[in-house]
Amino acid sequence: MNSILVIGSSNTDMVIRVQKLPLPGQTVMGDNFQTFAGGKGANQAVAARRAGGNVSFLAAIGNDELGKSAKGIYESEGIDTSLIQVIDDRPSGVAMIFVDDAGENCISVAPGANNALTSASVRRHEDAISAADVLLLQLESPMEAVIEAVEIASRHATRCVLNPAPAAQIPDNTLAKLYCITPNETEAEMLTDIAIVDEQSAAAAAERLLQRGVENVVITLGENGALLCNSDGTQYQNAPAVPVVDSTAAGDTFNGVLVAVLAEGSPIKEAIRLAVSAASLSVQATGAIASIPERRAFDVSD
Numbered sequence: 291m292n293s294i295l296v297i298g299s300s301n302t303d304m305v306i307r308v309q310k311l312p313l314p315g316q317t318v319m320g321d322n323f324q325t326f327a328g329g330k331g332a333n334q335a336v337a338a339r340r341a342g343g344n345v346s347f348l349a350a351i352g353n354d355e356l357g358k359s360a361k362g363i364y365e366s367e368g369i370d371t372s373l374i375q376v377i378d379d380r381p382s383g384v385a386m387i388f389v390d391d392a393g394e395n396c397i398s399v400a401p402g403a404n405n406a407l408t409s410a411s412v413r414r415h416e417d418a419i420s421a422a423d424v425l426l427l428q429l430e431s432p433m434e435a436v437i438e439a440v441e442i443a444s445r446h447a448t449r450c451v452l453n454p455a456p457a458a459q460i461p462d463n464t465l466a467k468l469y470c471i472t473p474n475e476t477e478a479e480m481l482t483d484i485a486i487v488d489e490q491s492a493a494a495a496a497e498r499l500l501q502r503g504v505e506n507v508v509i510t511l512g513e514n515g516a517l518l519c520n521s522d523g524t525q526y527q528n529a530p531a532v533p534v535v536d537s538t539a540a541g542d543t544f545n546g547v548l549v550a551v552l553a554e555g556s557p558i559k560e561a562i563r564l565a566v567s568a569a570s571l572s573v574q575a576t577g578a579i580a581s582i583p584e585r586r587a588f589d590v591s592d
Contacts, residue, residue, distance in 0.1 A: 298331020337546020
């Protein structure tokens with residue numbers, strides 16, 4: 291138990307703090323600039339590891355200083371990096387992130403080597419997928435790789451959790467093979483054509499995804515916590531009210547903690563409770579990986 295495979299992106303995050311996010315065609319002056327290891331796959335792998343998971347990471351990086359530095363950080367976290375591919379003819383991925391005074395962000399990603407993570411490269415690691423208790427995926431990798439990983443996981447009865455970010459359409463036959471999908475409000479609207487404006491619309495969107503074959507639908511609702519919809523019905527997990535400094539890795543923290551607790555054999559409701567608690571802590575700190583809490587910080591008795 292407790293074996294987690296994360297397949298996804300590795301980026302270097304370049305973060306600029308601004309008073310307010312720029313509009314199209316607008317230039318705004320920043321207050322501060324920092325660089326962090328990031329990428330949804332990497333962030334979620336670190337979150338799962340800090341939550342106590344035994345984590346392996348399948349990703350692609352460039353043969354450059356950014357990639358070497360990122361890999362070194364993952365290794366220092368105790369993540370198995372033996373599956374990471376080094377691509378000689380592509381740069382490592384980079385994300386440019388603006389964060390405003392309210393903690394909101396906007397992000398642009400240059401994938402670089404991440405696009406070398408193909409269906410063929412995923413197939414080469416079928417043994418790692420079959421050996422995992424839980425497989426965690428996102429959509430910063432090519433869709434062909436994601437679909438292939440879901441197919442392999444389904445054949446081997448490996449529970450597969452998909453965080454559909456950035457938002458994109460997903461084939462029904464892929465959705466039907468998922469143990470869990472974890473969209474936020476924007477991503478859920480993309481997948482269901484239902485705008486989420488309240489609890490009722492969130493529940494309706496979740497039910498539509500359930501009808502498309504997903505076993506468990508978890509919609510993250512920011513400061514309002516998360517919704518779980520499955521064959522047992524729909525229920526909400528509230529989030530504590532906290533000051534928001536930077537929301538950059540909140541969703542990644544949620545997903546990493548979710549799979550770590552699932553891999554331990556805990557019920558999904560308990561995994562969501564701890565994931566919401568961890569995400570609420572992450573928004574109170576700056577950066578992606580730097581903001582992800584350790585298990586002892588959020589796994590406390592009520």
